[in-house]
Amino acid sequence: MIIVTTRQMQQMDKNTIESFGIPGRVLMENAGRGALETLSDHFDLKGARVAVVAGRGNNGGDGFVIGRYLMEMGVSVSFFLLSNPNRVQGDAGVNMNLVMDLLAEHSQSQFIEITDKESLEAAGEILQDHDLFVDAIFGTGLNADVRGIYRDVIELINDSGKAVFSVDIPSGINADTGAVCGVAIQADATATFAFAKAGHILYPGNFHTGDLEVIDIGIPGHIAKAQSPDIFLPESHDIADLIPARNFNAHKGSFGHLLVLAGSPGKTGAAALCANAAMRTGAGLVTLGVPETLMPVIEPMVMEPMTTALAQTPSGGLSATAVDDITALLADKAALALGPGIGTDPGTRELIKGIMAIASVPMVIDADGLNCIAENPDILGTVKAPVILTPHPGEMARLTGKTTADIQQNRMETARNFAEKYKVILVLKGAQTLVACPDGAVSICPTGNPGMACGGMGDVLTGMIAAFLAQNLPPESAALAGVYVHGLCGDLLAQDYAFGFSASDMVANIPQALKTLFS
Numbered sequence: 001m002i003i004v005t006t007r008q009m010q011q012m013d014k015n016t017i018e019s020f021g022i023p024g025r026v027l028m029e030n031a032g033r034g035a036l037e038t039l040s041d042h043f044d045l046k047g048a049r050v051a052v053v054a055g056r057g058n059n060g061g062d063g064f065v066i067g068r069y070l071m072e073m074g075v076s077v078s079f080f081l082l083s084n085p086n087r088v089q090g091d092a093g094v095n096m097n098l099v100m101d102l103l104a105e106h107s108q109s110q111f112i113e114i115t116d117k118e119s120l121e122a123a124g125e126i127l128q129d130h131d132l133f134v135d136a137i138f139g140t141g142l143n144a145d146v147r148g149i150y151r152d153v154i155e156l157i158n159d160s161g162k163a164v165f166s167v168d169i170p171s172g173i174n175a176d177t178g179a180v181c182g183v184a185i186q187a188d189a190t191a192t193f194a195f196a197k198a199g200h201i202l203y204p205g206n207f208h209t210g211d212l213e214v215i216d217i218g219i220p221g222h223i224a225k226a227q228s229p230d231i232f233l234p235e236s237h238d239i240a241d242l243i244p245a246r247n248f249n250a251h252k253g254s255f256g257h258l259l260v261l262a263g264s265p266g267k268t269g270a271a272a273l274c275a276n277a278a279m280r281t282g283a284g285l286v287t288l289g290v291p292e293t294l295m296p297v298i299e300p301m302v303m304e305p306m307t308t309a310l311a312q313t314p315s316g317g318l319s320a321t322a323v324d325d326i327t328a329l330l331a332d333k334a335a336l337a338l339g340p341g342i343g344t345d346p347g348t349r350e351l352i353k354g355i356m357a358i359a360s361v362p363m364v365i366d367a368d369g370l371n372c373i374a375e376n377p378d379i380l381g382t383v384k385a386p387v388i389l390t391p392h393p394g395e396m397a398r399l400t401g402k403t404t405a406d407i408q409q410n411r412m413e414t415a416r417n418f419a420e421k422y423k424v425i426l427v428l429k430g431a432q433t434l435v436a437c438p439d440g441a442v443s444i445c446p447t448g449n450p451g452m453a454c455g456g457m458g459d460v461l462t463g464m465i466a467a468f469l470a471q472n473l474p475p476e477s478a479a480l481a482g483v484y485v486h487g488l489c490g491d492l493l494a495q496d497y498a499f500g501f502s503a504s505d506m507v508a509n510i511p512q513a514l515k516t517l518f519s
Ligand SMILES: NC(=O)C1=CN([C@@H]2O[C@H](COP(=O)(O)OP(=O)(O)OC[C@H]3O[C@@H](n4cnc5c(N)ncnc54)[C@H](O)[C@@H]3O)[C@@H](O)[C@H]2O)[C@H](O)CC1
Pocket: 009, 013, 027, 028, 031, 055, 056, 057, 058, 059, 060, 061, 062, 137, 138, 139, 140, 141, 142, 143, 144, 145, 146, 147, 150, 167, 168, 169, 193, 194, 217
């Protein structure tokens, strides 16, 4: 699914009206009619008393179109305008006047202005005495935190316990970030126009949107395309299409040999989880390189992956002196996974820098590998091969010098800017993991759940992404497929366990997730 920004949407509107020549009123009529169909699909309107609550902009205009059709359907509908009528201009004003003209024909309808505390007090009871609210207060024109009478009315609607239908986007939600701007409508369903916006998808906006319907309002395809939308919400078929079908005469060499460099004292499980996950995700062969004294500890943890002992530092982490052996190991590998449980020993950090300078295969760098890069992200410019980084917000904070709170408040912008600046695929983990590409494209992962918030999940993800790299998927596809299937794995487990399932359970469940993807 394509996701657009408010600027792109406003530009599409403008170009459709001014260059192509579909009048704005027609777009508003199409929007209102389409939204009405969604309303009728989601709510039983028979005998319902509907309150259309309108702002002064075009979102309100859509509300008036919806209300006009409701009146013609014989539905009891009242209008509450949170503005002076004389401030309602343009297409919205035209549709407001049409509603006013119809009032005379519909005695059960009323038109009430709520512009201050007094008028809210006077109208409050009437407003609450409805079964369904149509929220047409703010749409993509919201440009500040919601205050005053708007806030009071939104809180009254939210506290009413009645059904709520939002026009375009729940009022109070930032359409580009999903942030709640002071207060926001809690909708049961939302009808948006032309394309979904990130605010419908990104937390917490997704929890305010309810069921989302995208209404075609007649924006010509070429005008939409001209805005080059670059935010995507993949669906399972999009991911399945990324993974090549397997030929009948395939053999393990057909699916690549992955080298995993991981593990340090106390973090041996991370290495095993990563290597085992890679095998389960379809890599043809996996070799796991670990510090030599950990071999007897890790070997029993892995069956299918091969293991190789590498030089270690006095504290037991991988040593920079292992770089020659690793160079030789990489000669016949298709991809590299670097970092799970690798530790922050200075010698290991030297090794990581050395590997990045010589590796010529696509690589995924995670965990302490990221912390090494954080010392000097410019090192990414020295890497000859495609790089996928998989930071969680804390690691992203270290990579960017920002706070974790900053990262979480600007996830998409942070991920996109980093990917563009350093020419890497940046996987910003967390609820709704983002996959950002050097060309600015960002995908929002719809799979995953809080049951996955425990140690080891990242090691599994690294192995899964690396396995798709080993199978020769392009880096952005490998990252997207890995993130999506990883989340799908967790979702399938959450159906049975809610939470309490482990990273090891995830590894065991990868084949089931892949089966679901292709079913
Ligand atoms: N192609 C489409 O998507 C179409 C969308 N339509 C609808 O148009 C709105 C956008 O309309 P716009 O007039 O630009 O803005 P809003 O109605 O969202 O804003 C209302 C109004 O409120 C003011 N305002 C903004 N923030 C605040 C605030 N915090 N407090 C008080 N007032 C605020 C702002 O100045 C605006 O004037 C879109 O969502 C769709 O519903 C078209 O109808 C059809 C095509």
